[in-house]
Amino acid sequence: MKFRMERINLEIKNNLSEIISNMNNSKLSNQFVTIAEVETSPDLYSSKVSISCLSDNKNCKEIVEALNSSKGYIKRELAKKIKIKRIPDIYFVEDYFEQHAQRIDDLLKQINDN
Numbered sequence: 001m002k003f004r005m006e007r008i009n010l011e012i013k014n015n016l017s018e019i020i021s022n023m024n025n026s027k028l029s030n031q032f033v034t035i036a037e038v039e040t041s042p043d044l045y046s047s048k049v050s051i052s053c054l055s056d057n058k059n060c061k062e063i064v065e066a067l068n069s070s071k072g073y074i075k076r077e078l079a080k081k082i083k084i085k086r087i088p089d090i091y092f093v094e095d096y097f098e099q100h101a102q103r104i105d106d107l108l109k110q111i112n113d114n
Contacts, residue, residue, distance in 0.1 A: 009038040012088075016074070027062055031059070033051055035049060035050070044085060047091070052094075071090055
């Protein structure tokens with residue numbers, strides 16, 4: 001079962017990357033958006049998609065809001081590409097891994113400087 005969910009998550013991630021890059025949304029144009037992780041529930045009712053942006057926090061929040069407002073379109077496009085029993089509802093969230101890693105790196109540099 002675990003292997004199946006990993007395959008589904010990878011398939012969703014790859015197809016979402018393509019769908020998002022082809023979207024004609026003004027908030028998404030000229031932005032570098034990366035799908036960091038996809039976590040789909042075992043019953044295929046929902047998928048949490050972590051989004052990483054190479055811009056400031058405010059801009060990344062706007063991108064996540066734009067993606068969440070386009071969930072219907074994204075789900076329809078995903079249904080055309082993936083053949084599974086149920087296409088999950090998609091929830092986009094901001095991925096904070098890069099920010100946490102940078103914070104830890106800054107703290108380690110402060111320790112080494114002292």
